[in-house]
Amino acid sequence: xxxxxxxxxxxxxxxxxxTEVRDVEERGELSLKEDRETVASLEAExxxxxxxxxxxxxxxxxxxxxxLALDVEIATYHKLLEGEQVRPASCHTAQSLTCYGQxxxxxxxxxxxxSTSNGFRKTW
Numbered sequence: 001x002x003x004x005x006x007x008x009x010x011x012x013x014x015x016x017x018x019t020e021v022r023d024v025e026e027r028g029e030l031s032l033k034e035d036r037e038t039v040a041s042l043e044a045e046x047x048x049x050x051x052x053x054x055x056x057x058x059x060x061x062x063x064x065x066x067x068l069a070l071d072v073e074i075a076t077y078h079k080l081l082e083g084e085q086v087r088p089a090s091c092h093t094a095q096s097l098t099c100y101g102q103x104x105x106x107x108x109x110x111x112x113x114x115s116t117s118n119g120f121r122k123t124w
Contacts, residue, residue, distance in 0.1 A: 006014070
């Protein structure tokens with residue numbers, strides 16, 4: 001099979017198309033390279049954010065442990081203070097008092113103080 005000779009205008013058009021194809025390929029490769037760099041940068045930022053989050057969670061847990069210990073200590077002092085505030089002389093049969101308790105956080109609740117033969121007892 002013989003190749004047919006191309007006209008000068010077809011040769012010019014072919015050269016222009018080949019140049020355009022090379023330019024598009026180069027732009028695509030450059031764009032791909034930039035996108036890979038962006039992905040690498042975002043992955044590095046994500047890793048850093050995960051590490052910071054892990055540190056924050058660790059600090060949060062430590063602070064929560066401290067808070068819980070302080071809550072227990074505060075509840076203990078509340079109970080000690082309640083013992084000093086409520087005395088047999090001030091506690092009459094079925095007297096309603098406002099007490100403080102610890103049950104998933106501080107809250108107020110009413111307790112009833114009942115006189116007994118040996119003094120008094122509180123019932124919640």
